[in-house]
Amino acid sequence: MSALHVEGLGYSAGGRALVTDASFALQPGSFTMLIGPNGSGKTTLIRLALGLLKPDTGTARLAGEDVQRLSMRQRALRAAYLPQSRPLAWPQPVIDLVALGRFAYGGGPGRLAGDDAIAVEKAVAACRLQPLLHRSADTLSGGELARVHLARAMATEAPLIVADEPAAALDVRYQHEVMQLFANATGAGRAVLAVVHDLTLAARYADRLIWMSEGHIVADGTPADTMTAERLRSVFVVEADVAVGASGDVSVEIAGPAA
Numbered sequence: 001m002s003a004l005h006v007e008g009l010g011y012s013a014g015g016r017a018l019v020t021d022a023s024f025a026l027q028p029g030s031f032t033m034l035i036g037p038n039g040s041g042k043t044t045l046i047r048l049a050l051g052l053l054k055p056d057t058g059t060a061r062l063a064g065e066d067v068q069r070l071s072m073r074q075r076a077l078r079a080a081y082l083p084q085s086r087p088l089a090w091p092q093p094v095i096d097l098v099a100l101g102r103f104a105y106g107g108g109p110g111r112l113a114g115d116d117a118i119a120v121e122k123a124v125a126a127c128r129l130q131p132l133l134h135r136s137a138d139t140l141s142g143g144e145l146a147r148v149h150l151a152r153a154m155a156t157e158a159p160l161i162v163a164d165e166p167a168a169a170l171d172v173r174y175q176h177e178v179m180q181l182f183a184n185a186t187g188a189g190r191a192v193l194a195v196v197h198d199l200t201l202a203a204r205y206a207d208r209l210i211w212m213s214e215g216h217i218v219a220d221g222t223p224a225d226t227m228t229a230e231r232l233r234s235v236f237v238v239e240a241d242v243a244v245g246a247s248g249d250v251s252v253e254i255a256g257p258a259a
Protein backbone atom coordinates (compact mmCIF):
# COMPACT_ATOMS: atom_id res chain seq x y z
CA MET A 1 0.00 0.00 0.00
CA SER A 2 1.22 3.51 -0.78
CA ALA A 3 2.42 5.56 2.20
CA LEU A 4 0.82 8.54 0.47
CA HIS A 5 -1.44 8.64 -2.56
CA VAL A 6 -2.72 11.96 -3.89
CA GLU A 7 -5.02 12.23 -6.83
CA GLY A 8 -6.14 15.34 -8.70
CA LEU A 9 -5.32 17.77 -5.88
CA GLY A 10 -6.18 21.36 -6.65
CA TYR A 11 -6.23 24.48 -4.50
CA SER A 12 -6.83 28.16 -5.19
CA ALA A 13 -6.31 31.19 -2.95
CA GLY A 14 -6.08 34.91 -3.50
CA GLY A 15 -7.87 34.53 -6.83
CA ARG A 16 -5.37 32.15 -8.43
CA ALA A 17 -4.64 28.46 -8.66
CA LEU A 18 -1.71 27.54 -6.41
CA VAL A 19 -1.85 23.79 -7.13
CA THR A 20 -3.55 22.20 -10.14
CA ASP A 21 -4.44 18.53 -10.66
CA ALA A 22 -1.50 17.06 -8.72
CA SER A 23 -1.27 13.27 -8.57
CA PHE A 24 1.43 10.92 -7.30
CA ALA A 25 1.93 7.97 -4.98
CA LEU A 26 4.83 7.28 -2.63
CA GLN A 27 5.83 3.70 -1.92
CA PRO A 28 7.53 2.50 1.27
CA GLY A 29 11.31 2.60 0.90
CA SER A 30 11.36 5.45 -1.61
CA PHE A 31 13.23 8.76 -1.28
CA THR A 32 11.38 11.36 -3.32
CA MET A 33 12.30 15.02 -3.60
CA LEU A 34 9.93 17.76 -4.60
CA ILE A 35 11.77 20.47 -6.49
CA GLY A 36 10.74 23.69 -8.17
CA PRO A 37 11.27 27.44 -8.03
CA ASN A 38 10.20 29.68 -5.15
CA GLY A 39 6.44 30.09 -5.14
CA SER A 40 5.76 27.12 -7.45
CA GLY A 41 3.40 25.49 -4.92
CA LYS A 42 5.58 22.88 -3.18
CA THR A 43 4.61 23.76 0.39
CA THR A 44 0.96 24.13 -0.59
CA LEU A 45 1.02 20.68 -2.19
CA ILE A 46 2.62 19.14 0.89
CA ARG A 47 0.06 20.78 3.18
CA LEU A 48 -2.78 19.49 0.99
CA ALA A 49 -1.26 16.02 0.97
CA LEU A 50 -1.07 15.96 4.77
CA GLY A 51 -4.58 17.29 5.29
CA LEU A 52 -3.39 20.61 6.70
CA LEU A 53 -5.25 22.41 3.91
CA LYS A 54 -8.57 21.33 2.47
CA PRO A 55 -8.30 20.86 -1.31
CA ASP A 56 -10.81 22.32 -3.76
CA THR A 57 -10.46 19.15 -5.84
CA GLY A 58 -8.95 15.72 -5.39
CA THR A 59 -8.06 13.44 -2.51
CA ALA A 60 -5.08 12.52 -0.37
CA ARG A 61 -4.71 9.16 1.32
CA LEU A 62 -2.21 8.28 4.04
CA ALA A 63 -1.68 4.52 4.21
CA GLY A 64 -5.00 4.09 2.40
CA GLU A 65 -7.09 6.42 4.61
CA ASP A 66 -8.58 9.70 3.42
CA VAL A 67 -6.46 12.27 5.27
CA GLN A 68 -9.43 14.58 5.82
CA ARG A 69 -11.09 11.88 7.93
CA LEU A 70 -8.11 11.24 10.19
CA SER A 71 -7.71 12.72 13.67
CA MET A 72 -4.49 14.57 14.47
CA ARG A 73 -3.20 11.54 16.34
CA GLN A 74 -4.08 9.12 13.51
CA ARG A 75 -2.31 11.42 11.06
CA ALA A 76 0.76 11.66 13.30
CA LEU A 77 1.00 7.88 13.43
CA ARG A 78 1.09 7.79 9.61
CA ALA A 79 3.27 10.79 8.77
CA ALA A 80 5.89 12.98 10.42
CA TYR A 81 5.92 16.54 9.12
CA LEU A 82 8.91 18.82 9.33
CA PRO A 83 7.60 22.22 8.25
CA GLN A 84 9.62 24.87 6.47
CA SER A 85 9.14 27.49 9.15
CA ARG A 86 10.03 26.19 12.57
CA PRO A 87 9.63 29.07 14.98
CA LEU A 88 9.63 26.74 17.97
CA ALA A 89 12.53 27.87 20.17
CA TRP A 90 11.02 27.93 23.63
CA PRO A 91 13.28 27.93 26.67
CA GLN A 92 12.84 24.17 26.86
CA PRO A 93 15.52 21.49 27.03
CA VAL A 94 16.37 19.88 23.69
CA ILE A 95 15.44 16.43 25.01
CA ASP A 96 11.87 17.63 25.68
CA LEU A 97 11.47 18.96 22.14
CA VAL A 98 12.61 15.64 20.68
CA ALA A 99 10.28 13.81 23.09
CA LEU A 100 7.32 15.73 21.60
CA GLY A 101 7.71 13.39 18.62
CA ARG A 102 6.19 10.64 20.77
CA PHE A 103 2.91 12.35 21.64
CA ALA A 104 0.88 10.15 19.28
CA TYR A 105 1.96 7.10 21.30
CA GLY A 106 1.18 8.72 24.65
CA GLY A 107 4.81 9.60 25.35
CA GLY A 108 6.34 13.07 25.61
CA PRO A 109 8.46 15.33 27.80
CA GLY A 110 8.92 13.67 31.21
CA ARG A 111 7.03 10.57 30.01
CA LEU A 112 9.67 8.57 28.19
CA ALA A 113 9.74 4.85 28.85
CA GLY A 114 10.02 1.67 26.80
CA ASP A 115 9.63 2.19 23.05
CA ASP A 116 9.30 5.96 23.45
CA ALA A 117 12.67 6.19 25.21
CA ILE A 118 14.32 3.95 22.62
CA ALA A 119 12.93 5.96 19.68
CA VAL A 120 14.08 9.25 21.20
CA GLU A 121 17.51 7.85 21.98
CA LYS A 122 17.94 6.62 18.41
CA ALA A 123 16.83 9.94 16.92
CA VAL A 124 19.16 11.89 19.24
CA ALA A 125 22.10 9.69 18.23
CA ALA A 126 21.28 9.88 14.50
CA CYS A 127 21.10 13.69 14.61
CA ARG A 128 24.20 13.95 16.84
CA LEU A 129 22.40 15.84 19.55
CA GLN A 130 23.98 14.22 22.64
CA PRO A 131 26.11 17.30 23.54
CA LEU A 132 23.04 19.54 23.32
CA LEU A 133 20.45 17.41 25.11
CA HIS A 134 20.08 19.58 28.20
CA ARG A 135 20.63 22.95 26.53
CA SER A 136 17.69 25.29 26.41
CA ALA A 137 16.39 25.31 22.82
CA ASP A 138 16.32 29.11 22.67
CA THR A 139 20.12 29.19 22.97
CA LEU A 140 20.76 27.02 19.89
CA SER A 141 22.06 28.17 16.52
CA GLY A 142 19.73 27.91 13.52
CA GLY A 143 21.42 24.75 12.28
CA GLU A 144 21.40 23.13 15.73
CA LEU A 145 17.70 23.88 16.11
CA ALA A 146 17.03 22.43 12.65
CA ARG A 147 18.65 19.18 13.80
CA VAL A 148 16.45 19.15 16.91
CA HIS A 149 13.32 19.42 14.78
CA LEU A 150 14.64 16.71 12.51
CA ALA A 151 15.21 14.46 15.53
CA ARG A 152 11.63 15.13 16.68
CA ALA A 153 10.39 13.98 13.25
CA MET A 154 12.67 10.92 13.27
CA ALA A 155 11.53 10.00 16.80
CA THR A 156 7.95 9.59 15.58
CA GLU A 157 9.03 6.49 13.64
CA ALA A 158 6.11 7.24 11.30
CA PRO A 159 6.22 5.28 8.03
CA LEU A 160 6.29 8.54 6.04
CA ILE A 161 8.48 11.59 6.67
CA VAL A 162 7.57 14.80 4.87
CA ALA A 163 10.24 17.47 5.23
CA ASP A 164 10.05 20.98 3.81
CA GLU A 165 13.59 22.19 3.12
CA PRO A 166 15.20 20.10 5.89
CA ALA A 167 18.73 21.05 4.81
CA ALA A 168 18.18 24.79 4.42
CA ALA A 169 19.90 25.99 7.62
CA LEU A 170 22.60 23.34 7.68
CA ASP A 171 26.27 23.50 6.83
CA VAL A 172 27.56 21.24 4.08
CA ARG A 173 28.48 18.35 6.39
CA TYR A 174 25.08 18.26 8.06
CA GLN A 175 23.31 18.67 4.72
CA HIS A 176 24.87 15.42 3.62
CA GLU A 177 24.25 13.80 7.00
CA VAL A 178 20.56 14.67 6.84
CA MET A 179 20.27 13.27 3.33
CA GLN A 180 22.11 10.13 4.44
CA LEU A 181 19.77 9.88 7.43
CA PHE A 182 16.77 9.98 5.11
CA ALA A 183 18.41 7.48 2.77
CA ASN A 184 18.92 5.15 5.77
CA ALA A 185 15.28 5.66 6.81
CA THR A 186 14.12 4.64 3.33
CA GLY A 187 16.51 1.70 3.44
CA ALA A 188 14.63 0.64 6.58
CA GLY A 189 11.31 0.81 4.70
CA ARG A 190 10.07 4.32 5.43
CA ALA A 191 9.01 6.69 2.64
CA VAL A 192 10.53 10.18 2.55
CA LEU A 193 9.28 13.20 0.66
CA ALA A 194 11.57 16.23 0.97
CA VAL A 195 11.46 19.67 -0.60
CA VAL A 196 15.02 20.48 -1.60
CA HIS A 197 16.45 23.51 -3.39
CA ASP A 198 20.00 22.20 -3.72
CA LEU A 199 19.96 20.35 -7.04
CA THR A 200 23.31 18.68 -6.34
CA LEU A 201 21.84 17.06 -3.23
CA ALA A 202 18.70 16.17 -5.18
CA ALA A 203 20.67 14.50 -7.98
CA ARG A 204 22.85 12.65 -5.51
CA TYR A 205 20.34 11.29 -3.00
CA ALA A 206 16.84 11.13 -4.51
CA ASP A 207 15.41 7.97 -6.07
CA ARG A 208 12.78 10.12 -7.68
CA LEU A 209 12.22 13.79 -8.45
CA ILE A 210 8.82 15.45 -8.68
CA TRP A 211 9.22 18.75 -10.51
CA MET A 212 6.80 21.61 -9.87
CA SER A 213 6.31 24.75 -11.88
CA GLU A 214 3.53 27.29 -11.44
CA GLY A 215 1.39 24.89 -9.41
CA HIS A 216 1.69 21.96 -11.84
CA ILE A 217 3.70 18.76 -11.61
CA VAL A 218 5.66 19.01 -14.84
CA ALA A 219 7.89 15.94 -14.50
CA ASP A 220 8.17 12.90 -12.27
CA GLY A 221 10.92 10.30 -12.50
CA THR A 222 14.46 9.35 -11.58
CA PRO A 223 17.17 12.03 -11.54
CA ALA A 224 18.78 10.35 -14.57
CA ASP A 225 15.52 10.57 -16.53
CA THR A 226 14.30 14.00 -15.47
CA MET A 227 17.33 16.15 -14.63
CA THR A 228 18.13 17.56 -18.06
CA ALA A 229 19.64 20.89 -19.09
CA GLU A 230 16.46 21.62 -21.00
CA ARG A 231 14.25 21.03 -17.97
CA LEU A 232 16.48 23.17 -15.75
CA ARG A 233 16.14 25.93 -18.33
CA SER A 234 12.35 25.66 -18.57
CA VAL A 235 11.63 25.20 -14.85
CA PHE A 236 14.38 27.21 -13.11
CA VAL A 237 15.48 29.50 -15.97
CA VAL A 238 19.14 28.55 -15.56
CA GLU A 239 21.82 27.24 -17.88
CA ALA A 240 23.33 24.01 -16.58
CA ASP A 241 25.71 21.22 -17.48
CA VAL A 242 24.22 17.84 -16.65
CA ALA A 243 26.10 14.56 -16.98
CA VAL A 244 24.74 11.07 -16.39
CA GLY A 245 27.32 8.40 -15.51
CA ALA A 246 27.22 4.75 -16.53
CA SER A 247 25.58 3.74 -13.24
CA GLY A 248 22.89 6.42 -13.58
CA ASP A 249 24.53 8.87 -11.19
CA VAL A 250 23.83 12.46 -12.21
CA SER A 251 26.10 15.45 -11.78
CA VAL A 252 24.78 18.93 -12.32
CA GLU A 253 26.60 22.22 -12.51
CA ILE A 254 24.66 25.46 -12.76
CA ALA A 255 26.42 27.94 -15.06
CA GLY A 256 24.09 30.86 -14.28
CA PRO A 257 20.73 32.39 -15.13
CA ALA A 258 19.47 31.68 -18.65
CA ALA A 259 19.40 34.65 -20.96
Ligand SMILES: Nc1ncnc2c1ncn2[C@@H]1O[C@H](COP(=O)(O)OP(=O)(O)OP(=O)(O)O)[C@@H](O)[C@H]1O
Pocket: 013, 014, 018, 036, 037, 038, 039, 040, 041, 042, 043, 044, 045, 084
Ligand atom coordinates in the same frame (compact mmCIF):
# COMPACT_ATOMS: atom_id res chain seq x y z
N1 LIG B 1 -3.29 31.67 1.46
C1 LIG B 1 -2.70 32.17 0.38
N2 LIG B 1 -3.27 33.20 -0.30
C2 LIG B 1 -2.70 33.69 -1.42
N3 LIG B 1 -1.54 33.22 -1.93
C3 LIG B 1 -0.95 32.21 -1.29
C4 LIG B 1 -1.47 31.62 -0.09
N4 LIG B 1 -0.66 30.64 0.31
C5 LIG B 1 0.36 30.60 -0.58
N5 LIG B 1 0.20 31.54 -1.53
C6 LIG B 1 1.08 31.80 -2.69
O1 LIG B 1 1.10 30.59 -3.43
C7 LIG B 1 2.36 30.42 -4.07
C8 LIG B 1 2.92 29.06 -3.73
O2 LIG B 1 3.35 29.08 -2.38
P1 LIG B 1 4.16 27.88 -1.76
O3 LIG B 1 4.55 28.26 -0.37
O4 LIG B 1 3.37 26.64 -1.94
O5 LIG B 1 5.42 27.85 -2.73
P2 LIG B 1 6.79 27.03 -2.59
O6 LIG B 1 7.00 26.36 -3.90
O7 LIG B 1 6.78 26.18 -1.39
O8 LIG B 1 7.82 28.22 -2.45
P3 LIG B 1 9.26 28.38 -1.71
O9 LIG B 1 10.23 27.56 -2.49
O10 LIG B 1 9.52 29.84 -1.84
O11 LIG B 1 9.10 27.93 -0.28
C9 LIG B 1 3.21 31.61 -3.61
O12 LIG B 1 3.17 32.60 -4.63
C10 LIG B 1 2.51 32.10 -2.35
O13 LIG B 1 2.70 33.49 -2.16
